[in-house]
Amino acid sequence: MRNAESNHSVRDSLPVLIKAAAEIGISLSQTQLEQFRLYEQELLFWNRRVNLISMKSPLDIPVKHFTDSLTLAEFVPDGSRLLDIGTGAGFPGMPLKILKPAISLTLVESNGRKVSFLKELARKLQVQAEILHSRAEDLGEQYRGVFDIVVSRAGLRLRELLEAGVFFKAPGGKILAMKGRDSREEEALPEGVINRLGIVLARTRELQLPITGDGRKIYIFQ
Secondary structure (H helix, E strand, O other), X not given: OHXXXXXXXXXXXXXXXXXXXXXXXXXXXXXXXXXXXXXXXXXHHHOOOOOOOOOOOOOHHHHHHHHHHHOOHHHOOOOOEEEEEOOOOOOOHHHHHHHOOOOEEEEEEOOHHHHHHHHHHHHHHOOOOEEEEOOHHHOOHHHOOOEEEEEEOOOOOHHHHHHHHHHHEEEEEEEEEEEEOOOOHHXXXXXXXXXXXXXXXXXEEEEEOOOOOOEEEEEEEO
16 A cells, blocks of 8 residues: 555546546536545545555546546436445545535444544535434434435445435435445345335446446445
8 A cells, every 4th residue: 555655646646537537428627626636635645544545556546436436426416415324535425526516415434533534525625514423323313214315335235235225215215335346245135125125126237447447336226
């Protein structure tokens, strides 16, 4: 991680982000690029003392974190109320908020040091977000049935996300699960669990990240 960070230039990563975003049909404004530059700068600074991300390549932040998060954009309408469970360093919620400022964003993270990073990040980026230092299961009744989109990138296993998601999502809302290309978690779900929760797997989207070619799956439950 140290070698990747020491050889890393935030300035050099912006053209990578522009190219990767364009390949998934997203054009970023200068304001958004400046926000992503600050985001990356804060990530690198805080990562020296808080284990936010693992960096093995200069492509990790612009492609495997930023662009990967933005692959959800087509499923997140403007004005949506989005809950990101186990957000860690803010993925995917914060990149989606940069892209779509009109969404209402709530980030949930149980690690206090990561919560401190997220609050400072929101301040630096000048974005409005509710940042909760909590586990999902400890959130109160005021969050039941509130959100149009419930998502987790890596914080929960699929069954855990679905069980949490049905509590938090509003009627007609969606639960989005982000997994690696070789994930078979949907096949490992106990028989009948989806029916018991009153949801359906509406769609599975398979894709490759630009530049790196890493495979991803997005499960959309409704």
